Amino acid sequence: xxxxxxxxxxxxxxxxxxxxxxxxxxxxxxxxxxxxxxxxxxxxxxxxxxxxxxxxxxxxxxxxxxxxxxxxxxxxxxxxxxxxxxxxxxxxxxxxxxxxx
Amino acid sequence: xxxxxxxxxxxxxxxxxxxxxxxxxxxxxxxxxxxxxxxxxxxxxxxxxxxxxxxxxxxxxxxxxxxxxxxxxxxxxxxxxxxxxxxxxxxxxxxxxxxxxxxxxxxxxxxxxxxxxxxxxxxxxxxxxxxxxxxxxxxxxxxxxxxxxxxxxxxxxxxxxxxxxxxxxxxxxxxxxxxxxxxxxxxxxxxxxxxxxxxxxxxxxxxxxxxxxxxxxxxxxxxxxxxxxxxxxxxxxxxxxxxxxxxxxxxxxxxxxxxxxxxxxxxxxxxxxxxxxxxxxxxxxxxxxxxxxxxxxxxxxxxxxxxxxxxxxxxxxxxxxxxxxxxxxxxxxxxxxxxxxxxxxxxxxxxxxxxxxxxxxxxxxxxxxxxxxxxxx
Numbered sequence: 001x002x003x004x005x006x007x008x009x010x011x012x013x014x015x016x017x018x019x020x021x022x023x024x025x026x027x028x029x030x031x032x033x034x035x036x037x038x039x040x041x042x043x044x045x046x047x048x049x050x051x052x053x054x055x056x057x058x059x060x061x062x063x064x065x066x067x068x069x070x071x072x073x074x075x076x077x078x079x080x081x082x083x084x085x086x087x088x089x090x091x092x093x094x095x096x097x098x099x100x101x
Numbered sequence: 102x103x104x105x106x107x108x109x110x111x112x113x114x115x116x117x118x119x120x121x122x123x124x125x126x127x128x129x130x131x132x133x134x135x136x137x138x139x140x141x142x143x144x145x146x147x148x149x150x151x152x153x154x155x156x157x158x159x160x161x162x163x164x165x166x167x168x169x170x171x172x173x174x175x176x177x178x179x180x181x182x183x184x185x186x187x188x189x190x191x192x193x194x195x196x197x198x199x200x201x202x203x204x205x206x207x208x209x210x211x212x213x214x215x216x217x218x219x220x221x222x223x224x225x226x227x228x229x230x231x232x233x234x235x236x237x238x239x240x241x242x243x244x245x246x247x248x249x250x251x252x253x254x255x256x257x258x259x260x261x262x263x264x265x266x267x268x269x270x271x272x273x274x275x276x277x278x279x280x281x282x283x284x285x286x287x288x289x290x291x292x293x294x295x296x297x298x299x300x301x302x303x304x305x306x307x308x309x310x311x312x313x314x315x316x317x318x319x320x321x322x323x324x325x326x327x328x329x330x331x332x333x334x335x336x337x338x339x340x341x342x343x344x345x346x347x348x349x350x351x352x353x354x355x356x357x358x359x360x361x362x363x364x365x366x367x368x369x370x371x372x373x374x375x376x377x378x379x380x381x382x383x384x385x386x387x388x389x390x391x392x393x394x395x396x397x398x399x400x401x402x403x404x405x406x407x408x409x410x411x412x413x414x415x416x417x418x419x420x421x422x423x424x425x426x427x428x429x430x431x432x433x434x435x436x437x438x439x440x441x442x443x444x445x446x447x448x449x450x451x452x453x454x455x456x457x458x459x460x461x462x463x464x465x466x467x468x469x470x471x472x473x474x475x476x477x478x
Contacts, residue, residue, distance in 0.1 A: 014129065015136035029137075030151035033129050034160045041168050058132060 003035060004063060004071040007045060011062040036061060044070050104134050107148050114158030118165050126161060159185065167465045182461055203453070210446045217439030224432020282350045282358055288331075289348065290339040293317060296353030302346045303329055310338070369393075 006012065006020050014032050021027045039045045044067030049057045063071070108127055115123045130151070137147045151157070163185040170178035183197065281297045283290040291299055293312040300309050305325035311318050321327050331339050348360040355377035363369050372384040380399040387393040394407040401416025413420040 013136070014133050015140070018133075019140075028150075028152055029133075029147075030154075030157050031160070032133070033126060034157065034164060036129075037126075037161065038164055041164070058136075059129065 003032075003039065004044065004067055004074070007061060007063040008068065008071055011060050013058050013060050017061070039067070042070075043067075104131075104144060104148060107134075107151065107154050110154035111158055114155050115161060118162060122165060163465065167461065170461070179457065179461070182465075207446060207449060207453075210442065210449075214439045214442030214446060217435045218443060219439070220432050221434075221436020221439050224434075225436060228433055281352060282348075284342070285339070287342045288339045289342055289345060290333070290337050291350075292337045294352060297351065299348070299350050301340075301348040303340065303344045304346065305329055305344070 002021055002025065003017060006017055012020070014036065018027060018029050018032050022029075036045065039061075040047065044064060045061045046064050047059050047061055050060055051057045108130060111130065112123060112127060115126065134144075134147060134151075138144065163182070166178065166181045166185045170182045281291060281293050281299070283292065291310065293299065293310060295312055295315065298309075298311045301307070303326050305328075306321060306323035308326050308330070309318075309320040319327065319330070329340050329344050333339055345360070346362050349357070350359070351357040357373075357375045359373045361371045363371055370384075370386045372386075373381065374383075375381045380397075382397045383395070384392055385394045392406075394405070396405040396407070397403065401414075403412075403414050405412040410421065
């Protein structure tokens with residue numbers, strides 16, 4: 001989901017993705033490719049090669065329409081999940097305070 | 102670890118995948134390493150951060166197998182997915198043992214119920230054949246014995262009379278084409294024509310009757326036997342059927358009907374009906390009045406029904422059907438059992454297939470989630 005969110009801001013390549021993600025969260029660098037392959041298999045991202053002036057051509061990832069929809073769904077799910085958990089945590093707090101005045 | 106070692110290990114672990122896919126993955130990692138080095142990172146640190154190539158390869162393989170399985174849902178592909186998931190340590194391999202056992206039981210179920218269904222179909226086919234050949238009561242009138250018309254109808258009549266017990270009680274039947282003898286209720290009624298002769302043995306003694314020149318002669322050595330004969334209003338004579346041990350009626354055409362009680366207490370009967378041109382019908386009844394055997398002969402043609410077997414011959418050709426009704430009934434009962442069992446198995450397979458599919462999908466999701474979140478892997 002986070003990868004999709006980063007890609008939503010613009011096309012990117014693997015190292016750049018990892019670097020962006022690594023700014024905010026811990027991520028295992030090696031697993032970026034298994035992850036990207038899965039997203040590719042789901043047709044949420046597409047790839048294209050860009051010739052670079054130094055070294056081999058670079059593989060860029062870009063979000064597809066389906067990926068964009070999926071990202072919106074995921075955000076929705078995430079928000080409702082977070083609010084549910086918050087609700088539960090809030091209720092528990094109340095119960096605890098009720099039992100122990 | 103240097104990057105070449107890393108790539109080499111990765112390539113080795115991925116060797117079961119198609120070469121194109123491996124090349125692509127390797128190219129991806131090379132690109133990544135190149136970018137990272139260009140960004141000024143130390144090679145050792147970078148490789149360490151990438152993680153264990155063996156573990157990465159397992160995850161890549163699990164995904165590839167899963168994708169393959171999704172595009173072609175065969176049992177072999179499913180097996181490969183499960184093994185690769187098991188390789189990730191997410192699926193306990195011990196879980197596979199009861200699953201295999203379950204598959205074995207399901208297979209046995211399929212074999213058993215398929216067998217039952219086939220046996221049932223065989224039973225139905227055999228039973229319909231059995232019915233086709235062994236119901237004489239309805240089949241006889243249409244069987245042509247090749248004899249004269251009145252003989253044929255006579256045979257048909259007599260067969261009907263005894264093949265359907267109860268028919269001869271209360272209704273009026275004439276066994277054979279002899280007009281001289283009728284069975285009314287439980288009595289034999291004699292209406293002797295000119296030139297006909299009756300000889301019978303009753304429990305009280307023998308009786309001889311003959312009619313010649315419109316004159317009825319009754320000869321018997323015992324008065325007891327004579328008293329058994331009852332004179333009816335229309336001038337016929339009758340005798341109780343269970344008093345008669347043997348009976349032989351013949352007319353001047355040499356058509357003949359003979360009857361003999363046999364067995365304990367004279368309960369089972371044998372009927373023989375013959376005409377002058379050699380047509381013969383023999384019927385044996387058991388103590389309950391059911392026909393236990395039936396045979397009809399007309400020249401070279403013959404038909405026999407006995408103990409569930411039917412034998413039809415016309416001198417050259419012969420049809421022999423031997424059947425046991427009970428056995429086929431069991432077979433027929435197998436058909437619905439087999440079909441129901443098969444349906445159950447199919448249903449079970451669908452359910453378990455769905456369950457396994459869902460399970461594998463969830464496992465793959467767990468794999469992906471671990472890629473998404475687990476920072477230590």
